[in-house]
Amino acid sequence: MTLTPDLIRATHDAIRDATILTPLVPATRLSLQLGIDLHLKLENRQHTNAFKSRGALAKLLTLTDAQKQAGVIACSAGNHAQGVAYHATRLGIASTIVMPEGTPFNKIKATQTFGATVITHGVGFDDSVQFTLDRAARDGLTFIHPFDDPVVAAGQGTVALEMLEQAPDLDAIVVPVGGGGLIAGMAVAAKDAKPAVEIIGAQAELFDAVSARFNSHKTHFNGASLAEGIAVKAPAPANIDIITSLVARVDTATEAQIEDAVFDLLSSEKLVAEGAPGAGLAVIKNNLDHYQGKKVGLVICGGNIDSRLLSTLILRGLVRDGRITRLTFEIDDTPGQLATISRIIGEAGANVVEVIHQRMMQSVSLKQAELEVVIEARDIGHVEQIVTTLRGEGFRLRTDSGG
Structure with a gap:
């Protein structure tokens, strides 16, 4: 199956009734502070507080009766896990989630609360994938990949359909990038609906695999990132192909810049956001000249930040501001x-x-x-x-x- 505009539109029709139409709101204070016209797509208000539930539901709806009976398995640092767990339980499907060691406790607890069996294994997402595939083969489970699947990417692409329905005059859309499923789906949908719209990717500098491919530089995998939801070393090749053909640029942000941006979203817009959308705002702040005179959309792709981490981030932000x-x-x-x-x-x-x-x-x-x-x-x-x-x-x- 290929990721196409028709697939994304059909997927939107399939998931619409069980998906929240999240608002696209003007970032009034940030727009004044930055001198640009910024609008925020609040996927932190989606089911499970992240866009990932869209793709998870899309994939679950394609399963055969036998696959539903056997159950599903997924590997995720948190948001995909919660999306799969929530919709699988809602549809009466058993789910097992493999989460990397060190995943924030709030994400593990939320995934269990949604009804999944959680197994912790590996240092990061990339270390956990093979274990998950082996467990799927052993137990006859259907593996639901968080980004390397055209149906999942189509589910994520529905975010762009909604954004351009809500604001047809958007000039640019900034999208956080990890494995590439969100930006690939959104780029296909957006460029079909409005060819002139500019799609821009945002990555954490510590996990810049897509930027490295797009901008022809070496990767900088080094340490843990606040943006753990996009901390992916091996993005899907199919998504990379779409990104290189449809995305205008892929920019990166440092950990300090991401932290500042998460604090800005909280203090200026009263939005709880995790590190991935912080990377999106950070790359906008790093390149303000590029966005002058444009109506810019930013996907606030998730709000599942650990409460203990958030409290520390707030205190550090208050110290930085004096x-x-x-x-x-x-x-x-x-x-x-x-x-x-x-x-x-x-x-x-x-x-x-x-x-x-x-x-x-x-x-x-x-x-x-x-x-x-x-x-x-x-x-x-x-x-x-x-x-x-x-x-x-x-x-x-x-x-x-x-x-």
Whole structure:
């Protein structure tokens, strides 16, 4: 079977009744901040909070009665797993999911909650595939691949059909890329519906297999990525062929840029997004000149970020913005020092969050003390004003950044 516009349209008809028509919304604050016209396709509000349930359902609907009776198996870092588990259970089909070791606990728990049997194996997706295939052959299960399947890719391509129905005047669509199923399906659908629309891929720099093929450079597989949903070393060859023929460009983002973008989506648009859509926003921010004067769509492809990771990301984002800052003082060990510092900070309109006052460590002299004060301020400029005032009062201090 070949991935074609007709297959994607037929797939859309097949899955429509069991799929949420997710909104395409203007990113009002981000558009103002970035100086572009950005719109977000909220697939984080899809069943299982990710676009993957589209392709999973599409494939499940093609199974024979015998295949349904035997059950299905899939290998996934999380979103495909949840999509298969949710729709398989809903359709009365038993599902087994192989998830790489280290998969965020919230994704494992959610997959089990949807009714699947979960097996953890391998370091990453690519290490788990052969194990999954062996288990499928042993138990007579149908393997549902997360991206190397034209029916699955057709299900993902329905996102583009909806986006161009919701906003026919889109000039460009930015799509996160891992194994290539989403961007391949969307490119086929979008270029058929509107040949002039530009399709742009976004990858994590640590897993840039598609970028390497597209832009003719070496891959940079190194370490764990915040965008684990697109952390794929071996994208499907069929998807690569479509990408090279229909996609305009494939850009990459660093881990720091992805982290910043996830925080931007949360703080500016109040959207919980995982790392993959963060990569999409990051490559837009990296290439703003390219998007000037264009109406740009970005697929917020999933929202299944681990809550513990999200809480840390929020705190780090607040620190980066200067809204939470640690001030470290070297003070004379005399009464009233902390009271004076607290008064100055309070009068400046900031809030003291935490205080650590230590005398025992030998990093300071006997008649001095080191005082760490964590404050909540408006922004970096506000912190600089407070630091200037404190130094003007004779206090010796440094900030997190060493200033």
